Amino acid sequence: MNQWQKMIVNLKEKGLTQKQIADAMECSQNYVSNLENGLCGKRLGYDKGEKLKNFWLEHCSTTQVA
Numbered sequence: 001m002n003q004w005q006k007m008i009v010n011l012k013e014k015g016l017t018q019k020q021i022a023d024a025m026e027c028s029q030n031y032v033s034n035l036e037n038g039l040c041g042k043r044l045g046y047d048k049g050e051k052l053k054n055f056w057l058e059h060c061s062t063t064q065v066a
Contacts, residue, residue, distance in 0.1 A: 004044055007056040008036045014059050024055040 001009075011021055018032040025032065025048050035041040044052070 002038065002042060004035050004041045004049070004052060005038055007052055007060070008032060010060040011056060012036075016059060021052070021055065025051045 008018075008021060012018070018029045018036070022029045022032045027048060031040070035044070
């Protein structure tokens, strides 16, 4: 599991939906699903990665991710 997958799982454990994550990343829900399932994202673009990281920090800052 890569860091992006872990962040999405952490966010979903906090009760957020793929749609909410997608809105924060400015991408489609399908893209978030693909990230979560490891179908893409090994080289996530800087903008999307930063948006996901900031959204994760906002909601999961006490949760650890590798």
